[in-house]
Amino acid sequence: DQQVKQNSPSLSVQEGRISILNCDYTNSMFDYFLWYKKYPAEGPTFLISISSIKDKNEDGRFTVFLNKSAKHLSLHIVPSQPGDSAVYFCAASAFRRSGNTPLVFGKGTRLSVIA
Amino acid sequence: KAGVTQTPRYLIKTRGQQVTLSCSPISGHRSVSWYQQTPGQGLQFLFEYFSETQRNKGNFPGRFSGRQFSNSRSEMNVSTLELGDSALYLCASSLTTDRAYEQYFGPGTRLTVT
Numbered sequence: 637d638q639q640v641k642q643n644s645p646s647l648s649v650q651e652g653r654i655s656i657l658n659c660d661y662t663n664s665m666f667d668y669f670l671w672y673k674k675y676p677a678e679g680p681t682f683l684i685s686i687s688s689i690k691d692k693n694e695d696g697r698f699t700v701f702l703n704k705s706a707k708h709l710s711l712h713i714v715p716s717q718p719g720d721s722a723v724y725f726c727a728a729s730a731f732r733r734s735g736n737t738p739l740v741f742g743k744g745t746r747l748s749v750i751a
Numbered sequence: 752k753a754g755v756t757q758t759p760r761y762l763i764k765t766r767g768q769q770v771t772l773s774c775s776p777i778s779g780h781r782s783v784s785w786y787q788q789t790p791g792q793g794l795q796f797l798f799e800y801f802s803e804t805q806r807n808k809g810n811f812p813g814r815f816s817g818r819q820f821s822n823s824r825s826e827m828n829v830s831t832l833e834l835g836d837s838a839l840y841l842c843a844s845s846l847t848t849d850r851a852y853e854q855y856f857g858p859g860t861r862l863t864v865t
Contacts (some may be wrong), residue, residue, distance in 0.1 A: 668852045679755070679841050679856030680794070725794065729852050736852060738784065738807045743793035 639663045640728050642742035651751045655713040659726030659742055662707065666728040670739070671700060671711045674723045683724075684711070716749045723747070753778065755844050755857035763863045769830040772860045776823050776844030782806075783825040784854060785817060788839040797840075800825055829862075837864045 641660045649655045659669075667688040672680035686693040686700045686709065693700050699712045713720055726742040756775045764770050776783050784807075785797040796809040800819035817827040823844075829836055839861050843854035 670852060672856075677858070679843075679858050682853055682855060685852060727794075735801075735806055738796040738799055738809065739852070739854060740796070741786075741794040 637662075638743075639666075640726055640740050640742040642724075642726055642745050644745050645743075646746040646748070648748045648750060649716045651718055651749055652715045655711075655716045655720065655747055655749065657711040657713075657724050657726075657745050657747065659709050659711075660707060661709075661728050663728070663730070663740075664707070665730040665737075666740075667731055668729045668736070669700070669702060669709050670727045670729075671698075672725045672727060672741075673720075674725060674744070680725055713747075716747075718749050718751050721747055721749045755842055755855055757840075757842050757857040757860050759860060760858065761861045761863075763865060764832050765865055766832055766834060768832050769828060770832060770862060771826055771828045772840055772842075772862075774825045774827075774842030774844075774857060776825070776842075777855055780844035780846055780855070781823050782845045782854075783819055783823065784843045784845075785825070785827050786841045786843065787811075788841055788859070789837075794841065797827065832864045834864050837862060 670685040671683040674680040684698045702709045723744040725744045727739040730737045758773045782801045784799040786794045788794045799807040803819045814830045819825045839859045841859045843856045845854045
């Protein structure tokens with residue numbers, strides 16, 4: 637049972653345009669969402685996160701949108717740059733009094749930004 | 752500040768052997784989590800340690816085990832290796848359990864089982 641889904645295995649975007657990566661989740665207990673970027677032969681790098689009390693969080697070229705009713709979040713990269721080419725993972729967690737639940741990751745979307 | 756370090760970076764073992772992987776978290780980070788990444792399954796959670804105690808465990812067989820030392824360094828062990836254990840093993844650290852959401856990953860150990 638995949639609780640976090642990234643339905644697009646790959647995405648190609650031209651340099652300078654917007655990249656939109658999507659993520660869906662099924663567990664309504666999730667209240668914190670993160671995006672990670674991964675280059676080959678490196679560990680994932682934290683990009684941006686959002687709490688369920690917000691519907692948008694922005695950090696430079698990266699914006700994450702959260703639609704709780706649809707259980708959907710998206711990462712927008714504007715403008716896209718060739719250095720953004722990587723695999724992007726969506727992850728989710730839930731708060732519990734005993735501690736946060738482990739991150740649950742989607743299977744990733746490979747973004748290719750074409751110069 | 753130095754990042755998360757993992758040793759070794761690459762490892763080749765044969766079926767039936769056991770292996771120990773090591774992880775040194777970012778200085779001051781007390782929570783360490785381990786993940787297995789395979790092409791078909793993505794990143795799957797193995798276990799999490801905080802203050803030398805296992806706080807969470809993923810859905811992996813008992814052949815996979817781990818521990819954390821008083822200096823927060825962590826090791827994971829896989830016994831009786833199987834071909835399907837070939838994967839990238841990632842370690843991630845975070846400041847406290849309250850901020851466990853934001854985990855910082857090491858480069859991983861690439862394990863190949865032949």
